[in-house]
Amino acid sequence: MPPIVKVDNLQKTYDGGFVALKGVSLEIEEGEIIALLGPNGAGKTTLISALCGITGPTGGRAEVGGHDIITGYRKAREMIGLVPQEVALEPFEKVINTVKFSRGLFGKKRDDALIERVLRQLSLWDKRNSRIRELSGGMKRRVLIAKALCHEPRVLFLDEPTAGVDVELRRDMWQIVDNLRHDGVTIILTTHYIEEAEAIADRIAVINKGEILLVEDKAALMTRMGRKTLRVDLRDPVVAVPEALADYDLVLSEDGSSLSYHYDTRGEGTGITRLLQALAAEGLSLRDIQTTQSSLEEIFVSMIQEGAT
Numbered sequence: 001m002p003p004i005v006k007v008d009n010l011q012k013t014y015d016g017g018f019v020a021l022k023g024v025s026l027e028i029e030e031g032e033i034i035a036l037l038g039p040n041g042a043g044k045t046t047l048i049s050a051l052c053g054i055t056g057p058t059g060g061r062a063e064v065g066g067h068d069i070i071t072g073y074r075k076a077r078e079m080i081g082l083v084p085q086e087v088a089l090e091p092f093e094k095v096i097n098t099v100k101f102s103r104g105l106f107g108k109k110r111d112d113a114l115i116e117r118v119l120r121q122l123s124l125w126d127k128r129n130s131r132i133r134e135l136s137g138g139m140k141r142r143v144l145i146a147k148a149l150c151h152e153p154r155v156l157f158l159d160e161p162t163a164g165v166d167v168e169l170r171r172d173m174w175q176i177v178d179n180l181r182h183d184g185v186t187i188i189l190t191t192h193y194i195e196e197a198e199a200i201a202d203r204i205a206v207i208n209k210g211e212i213l214l215v216e217d218k219a220a221l222m223t224r225m226g227r228k229t230l231r232v233d234l235r236d237p238v239v240a241v242p243e244a245l246a247d248y249d250l251v252l253s254e255d256g257s258s259l260s261y262h263y264d265t266r267g268e269g270t271g272i273t274r275l276l277q278a279l280a281a282e283g284l285s286l287r288d289i290q291t292t293q294s295s296l297e298e299i300f301v302s303m304i305q306e307g308a309t
């Protein structure tokens with residue numbers, strides 16, 4: 001199946017000359033959830049805005065559902081639901097009218113059953129006759145999602161869906177996203193929360209300074225995250241790794257006083273027991289041992305720092 005979103009060398013230079021997207025390429029499969037992770041100013045909102053036709057790219061091209069975002073703008077936009085970062089709702093309007101009105105904007109026929117389903121899915125049905133200003137911040141965010149869904153988009157962009165919300169609502173949002181996944185909606189979300197990307201995304205794209213640094217399957221990243229390092233400090237330094245320990249791919253520190261062993265916590269066995277026995281059999285006595293884990297957060301931070309140099 002062709003990707004539902006195809007971004008090819010997309011560029012954006014703002015009027016003042018600032019380059020916010022430096023040739024971004026990305027393909028997104030139908031039904032997947034992809035998280036765009038990146039620090040402030042990385043270009044996440046610019047990318048989403050370009051795909052939604054809010055801001056015009058200055059180079060490259062992109063398609064949504066096979067429609068070019070510029071030459072086939074209307075068709076591309078019909079396929080997209082956008083939940084913006086900022087809450088922009090009419091305070092005196094009722095929830096149900098806000099959502100119905102949004103559907104109308106897309107020229108879609110009135111469909112009360114669909115509106116009811118969307119509002120129920122977001123636990124807003126009981127609040128349908130409340131005015132927007134009477135809702136909590138979390139409820140308003142749900143209304144934004146309802147608005148974005150009411151014209152039955154196949155691709156939903158969520159720009160920082162849980163920024164500044166409490167833990168409980170964040171988990172509710174994750175549940176909502178999971179429900180949408182079951183309906184086959186493709187979801188692209190931006191987030192600062194690595195935990196969020198871990199919880200709901202199938203794939204993770206890291207973006208920094210207008211460039212995609214990595215796009216990887218979450219499971220593969222998690223496997224990487226599962227890597228740990230065991231460092232063994234020796235009582236007496238050695239000049240080389242003993243021949244008998246060659247299978248362990250040990251790394252000897254420059255001063256010969258410690259050995260590092262990398263292992264995968266998700267593997268069948270870590271090999272640590274055998275290694276420690278082998279060290280003892282070689283007559284090496286240990287002064288200390290410690291383990292460190294490379295987390296997704298560390299991977300992310302080091303990538304961003306590398307990008308900064």
Ligand SMILES: Nc1ncnc2c1ncn2[C@@H]1O[C@H](COP(=O)(O)OP(=O)(O)OP(=O)(O)O)[C@@H](O)[C@H]1O
Pocket residue numbers: 014015016018019020038039040041042043044045046047
């Ligand atoms: N209209 C504009 N004119 C000029 N520069 C802009 C404009 N909009 C955004 N930028 C700049 O482009 C860069 C990328 O901004 P963008 O909002 O896409 O980042 P982001 O990754 O979404 O950041 P955040 O996580 O803070 O929302 C920033 O340096 C920003 O200042």
